[in-house]
Amino acid sequence: MxxxxxxxxxxxxxxxxxxLKALEILxxxxxxxxxxxxxxxxxxxYEIIKDYVDGKDIEELLFxxxxxxxxxxxxxxxxxxxxLKEDGEVALITxxxxxxxxxxxxxxxxxxxKGIKVEVxxxxxxxxxxxxxxxIPLVEGDEKLCILPQGKDLEKYVDEFDTIIVMxxxxxxxxxxxxxxxxxxxxxxxRRATFEDEKVAIGRLDELDFDEFNDYLxxxxxxxxxE
Amino acid sequence: MxxxxxxxxxxxxxxxxxxLKALEILxxxxxxxxxxxxxxxxxxxYEIIKDYVDGKDIEELLFxxxxxxxxxxxxxxxxxxxxLKEDGEVALITxxxxxxxxxxxxxxxxxxxKGIKVEVxxxxxxxxxxxxxxxIPLVEGDEKLCILPQGKDLEKYVDEFDTIIVMxxxxxxxxxxxxxxxxxxxxxxxRRATFEDEKVAIGRLDELDFDEFNDYLxxxxxxxxxE
Numbered sequence: 001m002x003x004x005x006x007x008x009x010x011x012x013x014x015x016x017x018x019x020l021k022a023l024e025i026l027x028x029x030x031x032x033x034x035x036x037x038x039x040x041x042x043x044x045x046y047e048i049i050k051d052y053v054d055g056k057d058i059e060e061l062l063f064x065x066x067x068x069x070x071x072x073x074x075x076x077x078x079x080x081x082x083x084l085k086e087d088g089e090v091a092l093i094t095x096x097x098x099x100x101x102x103x104x105x106x107x108x109x110x111x112x113x114k115g116i117k118v119e120v121x122x123x124x125x126x127x128x129x130x131x132x133x134x135x136i137p138l139v140e141g142d143e144k145l146c147i148l149p150q151g152k153d154l155e156k157y158v159d160e161f162d163t164i165i166v167m168x169x170x171x172x173x174x175x176x177x178x179x180x181x182x183x184x185x186x187x188x189x190x191r192r193a194t195f196e197d198e199k200v201a202i203g204r205l206d207e208l209d210f211d212e213f214n215d216y217l218x219x220x221x222x223x224x225x226x227e
Numbered sequence: 228m229x230x231x232x233x234x235x236x237x238x239x240x241x242x243x244x245x246x247l248k249a250l251e252i253l254x255x256x257x258x259x260x261x262x263x264x265x266x267x268x269x270x271x272x273y274e275i276i277k278d279y280v281d282g283k284d285i286e287e288l289l290f291x292x293x294x295x296x297x298x299x300x301x302x303x304x305x306x307x308x309x310x311l312k313e314d315g316e317v318a319l320i321t322x323x324x325x326x327x328x329x330x331x332x333x334x335x336x337x338x339x340x341k342g343i344k345v346e347v348x349x350x351x352x353x354x355x356x357x358x359x360x361x362x363i364p365l366v367e368g369d370e371k372l373c374i375l376p377q378g379k380d381l382e383k384y385v386d387e388f389d390t391i392i393v394m395x396x397x398x399x400x401x402x403x404x405x406x407x408x409x410x411x412x413x414x415x416x417x418r419r420a421t422f423e424d425e426k427v428a429i430g431r432l433d434e435l436d437f438d439e440f441n442d443y444l445x446x447x448x449x450x451x452x453x454e
Binding site: 106108 | 243370
């Protein structure tokens with residue numbers, strides 16, 4: 001039976017944003033599990049670490065991007081089974097940080113239920129890498145921030161929070177279109193922060209072109225313009 | 228005049244949570260500025276990196292923890308002056324990530340206004356390190372998260388968000404006491420995540436002992452109990 005499972009955040013596109021600890025763990029574990037969303041499709045997380053883990057025992061785990069929870073559960077159970085049957089210490093890698101909307105969180109819960117030792121190794125999240133790419137802070141002083149996946153309840157909160165992050169959607173334009181008085185907001189759009197094909201735009205909401213920001217790794221940072 | 232300023236996030240207490248990039252930048256810059264909150268007081272950020280930067284040119288910048296903005300502005304202007312008069316590339320280090328409630332953000336703005344080249348190097352934030360220490364994800368699936376500094380508007384949002392982080396206060400107990408129906412929430416308390424004197428507690432809000440969580444580097448993660 002597996003002795004310990006590390007949930008390792010490998011950060012965003014820039015390989016140098018890996019932490020010293022993540023690198024140490026990836027080099028010492030007996031096996032690295034990498035998430036893929038479709039058979040034959042490349043794992044983004046693996047692309048980030050592959051130069052560091054030459055010769056390692058690597059195994060793919062299939063986590064398709066489907067919404068049906070019962071259907072998904074089969075894939076988690078299947079992944080769990082593969083992980084449990086290992087002998088030593090293993091790592092499962094995930095982009096960003098393992099605590100924020102991560103593929104790892106479902107498996108994490110199942111491992112905890114089984115009493116398996118789990119250690120999360122934090123990684124750089126796209127929310128921070130995106131703010132850095134835009135050259136703006138997310139929040140300062142006593143400002144409030146919220147993260148609304150798929151822009152859920154955006155109209156309700158857009159005037160109550162200083163900074164709003166909309167992520168986990170391929171359609172930022174449609175989500176942000178619901179905001180009224182578009183002139184009151186400065187919006188930063190970031191696609192694939194720190195990857196080679198990173199793209200950023202910033203400006204008043206009504207002046208932005210969303211065309212190149214329709215990727216699952218795109219996000220929007222919305223700030224109310226203050227007087 | 229200074230050529231480039233790096234705002235480097237050095238993460239939390241564990242020195243190994245530094246990124247490869249942060250380490251590379253700290254080794255190559257001509258000078259490292261370190262924030263202190265009081266003359267003669269140790270810089271937490273410097274404690275994290277000092278083993279890696281032996282022999283480097285280090286200079287302290289005083290950023291006192293006061294609320295008067297006019298008074299604070301003098302310290303920022305003074306820091307700016309010191310940074311500007313350097314010749315080459317310099318780094319200013321900050322705990323956590325430079326985009327989230329960071330000491331760096333004020334200087335960042337002034338540097339941008341002066342047209343000085345700034346590059347932010349992301350670091351591991353205490354919000355992620357705390358969730359890892361508690362062995363729980365912050366958010367999964369389509370859950371909404373908010374960060375309320377000093378617990379601002381906590382009563383209003385506590386039932387609207389799946390996860391709420393209260394930080395930047397020395398008095399978590401007083402802030403969380405405002406929540407009604409305390410039995411409906413699981414709360415994780417973390418003091419100084421990943422530092423040697425890290426302390427964690429998790430449980431129903433009405434059962435928690437806040438005694439050891441009254442430090443400025445303590446935070447609370449509040450999750451509504453779901454049926």
